[in-house]
Amino acid sequence: MYSRNFGYTKDHEWVAVAGEIATIGITDFAQKQLGDVVYVELPAVGTALAVHQTIGTIESVKAVSEVFSPVSGEVVETNGELADAPEIVNQDPQGRGWILKLKPANKADLDALMGASEYERYLEGLEH
Amino acid sequence: MKRTRFNANHRKLGAKMIEFCGWDMPVEYKGIIDEHLACRTAAGLFDVSHMGEIHVTGKDALAFVQHISPNDAARLSPGMVQYTALMTDRGTYVDDMLVYCLHPEFYLLVVNAANTDKDYAYICAQKDAFEIGLDDPSDRYSQLALQGRKAIPILQPLTDIPLAGMKSFTSAFGKVSGKECLVSRTGYTGEDGFEVYTLDPDPAIIWDAILESGTPRGLQPVGLGARDTLRLEAKLPLYGNDIDDTTTPLEADFKWIVKFKKGDFLGRDVLVKQNEEGIARKLVGFELFDKGIARPHYPVFVGGAPAGQVASGTFSPLLKKSIGLVYLPIAQAAIGTEFAIGIRDKRVRARVIATPFYKRDY
Numbered sequence: 001m002y003s004r005n006f007g008y009t010k011d012h013e014w015v016a017v018a019g020e021i022a023t024i025g026i027t028d029f030a031q032k033q034l035g036d037v038v039y040v041e042l043p044a045v046g047t048a049l050a051v052h053q054t055i056g057t058i059e060s061v062k063a064v065s066e067v068f069s070p071v072s073g074e075v076v077e078t079n080g081e082l083a084d085a086p087e088i089v090n091q092d093p094q095g096r097g098w099i100l101k102l103k104p105a106n107k108a109d110l111d112a113l114m115g116a117s118e119y120e121r122y123l124e125g126l127e128h
Numbered sequence: 129m130k131r132t133r134f135n136a137n138h139r140k141l142g143a144k145m146i147e148f149c150g151w152d153m154p155v156e157y158k159g160i161i162d163e164h165l166a167c168r169t170a171a172g173l174f175d176v177s178h179m180g181e182i183h184v185t186g187k188d189a190l191a192f193v194q195h196i197s198p199n200d201a202a203r204l205s206p207g208m209v210q211y212t213a214l215m216t217d218r219g220t221y222v223d224d225m226l227v228y229c230l231h232p233e234f235y236l237l238v239v240n241a242a243n244t245d246k247d248y249a250y251i252c253a254q255k256d257a258f259e260i261g262l263d264d265p266s267d268r269y270s271q272l273a274l275q276g277r278k279a280i281p282i283l284q285p286l287t288d289i290p291l292a293g294m295k296s297f298t299s300a301f302g303k304v305s306g307k308e309c310l311v312s313r314t315g316y317t318g319e320d321g322f323e324v325y326t327l328d329p330d331p332a333i334i335w336d337a338i339l340e341s342g343t344p345r346g347l348q349p350v351g352l353g354a355r356d357t358l359r360l361e362a363k364l365p366l367y368g369n370d371i372d373d374t375t376t377p378l379e380a381d382f383k384w385i386v387k388f389k390k391g392d393f394l395g396r397d398v399l400v401k402q403n404e405e406g407i408a409r410k411l412v413g414f415e416l417f418d419k420g421i422a423r424p425h426y427p428v429f430v431g432g433a434p435a436g437q438v439a440s441g442t443f444s445p446l447l448k449k450s451i452g453l454v455y456l457p458i459a460q461a462a463i464g465t466e467f468a469i470g471i472r473d474k475r476v477r478a479r480v481i482a483t484p485f486y487k488r489d490y
Contacts (some may be wrong), residue, residue, distance in 0.1 A: 009407060033146075035160055036445075062160065064421070064472075
């Protein structure tokens with residue numbers, strides 16, 4: 001269910017690395033918890049983020065959720081589609097619903113992420 | 129947690145369940161926005177069995193209701209329903225409620241789920257010398273609400289009560305899906321619709337029958353999430369957010385439920401005085417004009433200075449912007465007044481606008 005190529009965090013973010021760039025978003029579990037997303041607050045391109053630093057907030061009708069950066073790095077791109085169509089986060093959270101891309105500053109941050117099976121086990125633990 | 133008699137129906141539909149006032153309730157099914165828009169364009173079906181019902185019976189039933197409510201219950205003949213407040217002696221709200229006159233010596237009060245026990249204890253404490261019987265059969269009642277422009281074609285095939293002829297705020301006894309029910313043309317969404325009450329211990333088939341009749345017409349089951357966005361668009365107050373024991377009906381913009389001429393009632397003298405002197409603050413509607421969502425308790429700033437908190441606030445699925453209600457000092461309560469709301473570390477611009485935010489067009 002969860003892509004084997006991504007890394008995951010306990011705060012339900014995913015990271016996909018391609019070459020020098022890491023793409024970040026929230027998982028399907030997170031979007032289900034939030035409900036209909038109506039606003040996504042994003043940082044400016046060029047912002048330097050530290051691990052666990054708040055990237056921004058995702059607001060649904062009934063909740064506000066902070067998104068924490070799973071890795072440290074510099075923001076190189078944010079998902080422009082989310083301003084007019086925030087519901088993409090619900091529809092395709094691990095594809096078109098990506099939030100931002102950054103240049104990871106530290107390889108060790110990537111190694112610290114959970115793999116898909118570990119994340120799935122973590123989710124099972126939450127439901128009990 | 130308490131369960132309504134429709135709990136299995138919600139779980140079968142895959143509803144996201146939450147705890148609400150001690151009840152296991154559906155907060156959403158398909159999603160708040162979908163459910164909200166379905167109710168506005170076709171119809172929505174709500175399980176509202178968690179609401180409280182209080183029976184006032186006996187010789188002095190009307191006199192007692194007149195004592196605890198500022199509205200005039202003497203205008204109600206059997207079958208009529210009235211929106212009003214349960215008053216403290218300070219002219220403030222213990223709760224808001226519907227009063228159903230079922231018989232000259234039998235009034236049904238329908239109160240908020242969050243306040244049922246408190247309201248019943250309060251009502252019992254006001255009994256004094258009134259010759260009345262009081263009962264709280266809330267746990268025996270189940271209640272559904274069917275709201276939306278398609279409500280009549282959806283419900284009529286299931287009931288012997290002639291629905292089209294029912295005036296708004298009236299009720300009738302009859303059968304729905306073969307079960308004895310009390311049906312009223314009332315609701316909490318700003319749409320036309322009905323509330324169906326039953327004491328039948330096995331009412332789940334009513335839910336299924338309404339869904340079967342309604343789904344081809346666009347009916348969706350609606351949870352508590354959309355119940356809140358719908359009522360806020362219609363500017364219907366929520367106890368705890370917009371009204372409470374520190375607010376009067378005059379401040380809350382509900383002067384119409386206060387009938388000074390009908391006689392004495394709890395808090396009347398306080399309200400007479402407030403009416404003469406003028407209210408110092410007023411509950412008004414606002415919209416944000418920057419991006420963001422104003423939520424209850426977010427700080428409010430007028431002219432840069434702190435001026436209280438947001439009472440109710442949400443994202444309106446129909447208007448696609450954040451709307452809400454706030455108490456502002458009377459000098460700043462005029463439509464068009466601009467102010468600010470603190471959302472996390474930002475001050476977001478808002479302005480007072482006319483309410484209701486939504487009015488049905490049929």
